[in-house]
Amino acid sequence: MPSAVPIVQGRSSSAPASIEGDSGILLPPNRFYDEESQRISNLIDEELRKESQKQKEARRRQVKVMLLGQAESGKSTLQKQFQIYYASQSLDRERPSWKPIVHFNIIKAVKTMLEEIDYELSHPGEDLDIEEFIRPTATESQTLSLLRTRLLPLVALHDSLASELSGGVSFSRGLTGVFVRAGWQGLSQANPTRRGGPGGVAVLAAKALDSAREDIEALWVHGVVRQMVKLRKLRLEESAPFFLDNVARISEPDYLPNVDDVLNVRLQTLGVIEHSFPINLGGTMYDWRLYDVGGARGQRHAWVPYFEDATAIIFLAPISAFDQYLEEDPKTNRIDDSLQLFTLICSNKLLKKAHLVLMLNKTDLLKAKLRSGIRVQKYITSYGNRPNKYDDVASYFRAHFMQVHKRKDVSNRSLYLHFTSMLDIKATQSIIVNVGEAIIRQHIAQTGLT
Numbered sequence: 001m002p003s004a005v006p007i008v009q010g011r012s013s014s015a016p017a018s019i020e021g022d023s024g025i026l027l028p029p030n031r032f033y034d035e036e037s038q039r040i041s042n043l044i045d046e047e048l049r050k051e052s053q054k055q056k057e058a059r060r061r062q063v064k065v066m067l068l069g070q071a072e073s074g075k076s077t078l079q080k081q082f083q084i085y086y087a088s089q090s091l092d093r094e095r096p097s098w099k100p101i102v103h104f105n106i107i108k109a110v111k112t113m114l115e116e117i118d119y120e121l122s123h124p125g126e127d128l129d130i131e132e133f134i135r136p137t138a139t140e141s142q143t144l145s146l147l148r149t150r151l152l153p154l155v156a157l158h159d160s161l162a163s164e165l166s167g168g169v170s171f172s173r174g175l176t177g178v179f180v181r182a183g184w185q186g187l188s189q190a191n192p193t194r195r196g197g198p199g200g201v202a203v204l205a206a207k208a209l210d211s212a213r214e215d216i217e218a219l220w221v222h223g224v225v226r227q228m229v230k231l232r233k234l235r236l237e238e239s240a241p242f243f244l245d246n247v248a249r250i251s252e253p254d255y256l257p258n259v260d261d262v263l264n265v266r267l268q269t270l271g272v273i274e275h276s277f278p279i280n281l282g283g284t285m286y287d288w289r290l291y292d293v294g295g296a297r298g299q300r301h302a303w304v305p306y307f308e309d310a311t312a313i314i315f316l317a318p319i320s321a322f323d324q325y326l327e328e329d330p331k332t333n334r335i336d337d338s339l340q341l342f343t344l345i346c347s348n349k350l351l352k353k354a355h356l357v358l359m360l361n362k363t364d365l366l367k368a369k370l371r372s373g374i375r376v377q378k379y380i381t382s383y384g385n386r387p388n389k390y391d392d393v394a395s396y397f398r399a400h401f402m403q404v405h406k407r408k409d410v411s412n413r414s415l416y417l418h419f420t421s422m423l424d425i426k427a428t429q430s431i432i433v434n435v436g437e438a439i440i441r442q443h444i445a446q447t448g449l450t
């Protein structure tokens with residue numbers, strides 16, 4: 001049977017000029033093919049143009065927001081609040097991943113308590129103030145030493161659990177707990193033996209915690225510990241009391257962290273972690289991208305590559321930290337560090353177009369500290385004789401941050417300032433909605449989007 005399509009297998013002088021196909025075979029010139037390939041080529045060009053237009057449009061709908069501030073200022077907690085509001089299902093899915101991290105928070109608190117009790121009792125009389133002298137009775141000492149012996153197996157898991165949860169990365173300066181990089185929840189769910197799976201240190205820790213529950217409770221209410229808490233001689237993480245008060249619930253074998261547990265967890269961020277949620281404003285979807293960064297000094301260089309693209313900066317400054325010093329530099333007062341850092345952010349030229357939001361955070365802790373009689377003037381001498389009351393202290397810190405902005409802002413932008421208490425879901429959610437809308441509206445104005 002002759003072929004329907006004439007294929008010329010060889011070239012002769014009388015044969016018309018031919019074109020070479022991809023396969024190496026030669027095809028005769030054909031007007032139909034030329035027109036068809038032109039049509040296809042035009043179609044492809046059109047598709048590419050549409051695709052590039054679509055990508056450009058998608059990029060214009062991207063709102064990039066950086067969460068900046070020193071370590072422990074509450075950046076990741078704010079990110080979780082955004083997640084609760086805009087993507088609560090994803091937080092729900094992640095709850096099992098948080099379980100070993102909550103357990104780690106308790107183990108770390110128990111370890112700190114035992115170490116600090118040891119130190120306090122082995123350095124009697126170091127405090128000249130006789131009021132602050134802690135002298136346990138014989139029975140108290142006996143109970144303490146029994147509790148220490150019984151809690152040792154749990155505390156012995158501290159380092160291996162920290163290493164397992166941090167993905168085997170060893171600690172560096174300024175990082176002394178568990179820390180995570182981008183995508184850790186996904187990793188732990190994809191590989192159950194890494195976190196919480198059979199055989200992992202996390203499982204051993206859960207079992208050890210279940211057995212140690214009553215001893216932890218006894219330690220936490222012990223007279224010596226109570227006295228140390230009262231005299232502020234116990235340097236626990238800020239969220240440790242919350243977890244220690246809830247140890248019975250958290251050490252149950254079928255425990256699953258609730259939203260408050262997830263918000264209270266202390267987990268240091270390493271590098272820059274991107275989180276993305278769709279946000280609907282006036283019927284248009286925006287691709288809201290949050291960049292949560294590690295705030296310790298050694299981490300700050302990683303922020304800069306993200307500056308040029310940033311639509312907005314949300315800067316968090318914990319104003320309860322007036323009596324604290326940086327973990328990575330114990331000579332620097334934490335309010336002073338926040339002010340220095342805010343100065344750098346306000347004056348950074350790469351950020352000159354970014355919308356600026358300042359959150360003076362941890363107001364709940366500030367109130368609690370002032371109520372317990374801690375005096376601001378003792379740590380910040382310039383506070384002088386002003387009243388040691390929340391309203392006065394909060395206004396004083398606000399004035400300092402506003403002054404930095406007024407003097408150093410590179411583009412005379414408006415500064416949007418909020419007092420926040422990031423563990424308070426209801427209060428924070430309304431701030432989130434306001435801040436989110438203001439940032440998107442400014443983005444619309446800048447990009448000419450409608």
Ligand SMILES: Nc1nc2c(ncn2[C@@H]2O[C@H](COP(=O)(O)OP(=O)(O)OP(=O)(O)O)[C@@H](O)[C@H]2O)c(=O)[nH]1
Nearest residue numbers: 071072073074075076077264265269295362421422
């Ligand atoms: N009481 C109280 N605790 C808060 C508040 N905001 C955050 N925290 C707690 O402070 C601790 C540190 O918060 P994070 O959000 O992890 O701090 P971060 O800024 O992300 O820290 P890095 O990742 O190290 O830079 C966590 O235990 C939070 O639960 C607040 O407003 N009040």
Ligand SMILES: [Mg+2]
Nearest residue numbers: 075076268269
């Ligand atoms: Mg963080």
